[in-house]
Amino acid sequence: MTTTEWAGAAAIVDGPGGYTGVEATPEWADEVRRLARARNATVLAHNYQLPAIQDVADHVGDSLALSRIAAEAEEGTIIFCGVHFMAETAKILSPDKTVLIPDERAGCSLADSIDADQLREWKAEHPDALVVSYVNTTAEVKGLTDICCTSSNAVDVVASIDPDREVLFLPDQFLGAHVKRVTGRENIHIWAGECHVHAGINGDELTAKAKAHPDADLFVHPECGCATSALYLAGEGFVPDDKVKILSTGGMIDAARATGAKQVLVATEIGMLHQLRKAAPGIDFQAVNDRASCPYMKMITPAALLRCLQEGKDEVHVAPDVAERARLSVQRMISIGNPGSGE
Template sequence: MKAEMSISIDEKKALQERVKRLKEEKNAVILAHYYQEPEIQEIADFIGDSLELAKKAATTDAEIIVFAGVHFMAETAKILNPSKKVLLPDLKAGCSLAESCPPDAFRKLKAEYPDHVVVTYINCSAEIKTLSDIVCTSSNAEKVIKSIPEDKPIIFAPDKNLGRYLMEKTGRNMLLWDGACIVHEAFSLDKLLEVYRENPSAMIIAHPESEAHVLKVANYVGSTSGMLNYVKSSEHDTFIVATEAGILHQMQKNVPHKKLIPAPAKEDNTCACSECAFMKMNTLQKLYNCLQNEGPEIILEEDLMEKALLPIERMLELS
């Protein structure tokens, strides 16, 4: 088959139809993150952010879960469904934020502060989750932090930007792991303000994984789903969007009459935006191959899944 970048619209549609047929034949469900390519979002059974996808993974009746996202998301689906087959179109689809928190180093930090409650952002490996008391997503992080008694000190990992934002929102002082998402640290404040000067009526919306200087100029800060809902319900008609550019596909479908501008990245690139190379490793062809071959499959040890499940369940109970 031709390289996916060069196939025609008709060939792409035909491939999408083959994926749909395979999905029915194999009793499979496709879960896709908002940052996936549009052609994958179009055939997914469910599109969501990390919290929504975790909830959907916990309740699906499908025998096979195909996770169009990154590795930690597929791991979470497997932890919630240990007896089901969980597939990831490309096993190399990792996460810079998850990789910024090596388990051995984090284990040492935790040992130094045994009295601290460990809260970890869901964007971390299964092994880091086993070292956690409770997991959170950007959608429910504030609620999770507020659920912890004020006399209990907190370690928050791995995202320092989200951690700092939560400290401001909750007034809690937390020990932060020094991790970050390269996609959300790629925004150029100078370029963003230049775009704003060209569009003075625009509302700047940002994901809390972004750096503090971007969050300070934002009119709204929220999770992926929060940003989608804000744009949908807002009376404004122009938005500068500071998160991974894949969100714009679903966002524009929700508000076809509104103007959406991706926040510019520091480096010049073809889209003048910030894209996650890991998210974009999943392609329509890989998705088809994955369903056809029922692999690559996410395999985790039973003991690890049992330990990692506890902090995830605590989060879902709160949500």
């Protein structure tokens, strides 16, 4: 069966959890690559995507890193396999390109934890404050932001601001707490948002895993509810300081290649394990919580990606004036240095 015949035989079904009906076979991968070439498209996949989606993509990484790759790509169409705010960021940095997301319903509980109207009200309560927004926010929120940040450079961004200036940090309360702890800054106000998946990775689970595997390194994403517990374990001597690493997903890849540990406990969304195992195949990577799977990320199914390439859906649009303001907040972050490799 040729790839064209196979594609015609695929029965894509729109179900309650997203598009189904297509298996990630070698024929599917060939057809995805053929259609991408025909559309002059490059396929980008976030680290939390299904392994099959990561493996068929041209580039895999963090949201900001992928958006910067999108801006530099020769192709005129970007297929962003991730959640909606990520595709928006790619559009912000690539306004003249067509950006498609395989399922526009793939949202984000963290990005949804603050909208533009809520931010306007918060800014009105603190008129002299500077707004620092994590890249995990909508385009409209970025457009009301002074400086964006990633989890890998949030401390540097906040530290670059006049110490006498109030800071509004949003939307993630755990990343904000990490920044406040490291910088020692008291005049930082933190929005009470969270990623429901990362927040669900709790300190009790981390403590139990760490005690059961005393020789393992701990890789903890700062969005996790257990980040403070990880530092407590180190501070109390339960785990050596050098084994606890608070890292962005991009930082986890670098640390995996550098560590001498034989086992690593990973506190982040479980899709990350696929890239870590590819980066360091000799290490035993284990999830702190093997149920930490983002349902929105997993909406980008093989069927959704095939549909996207076959039909040119779903296109992501950002109003030009919003994109212009949002682009400035991202560029200010990059100008500070150490833009990191995503969230």
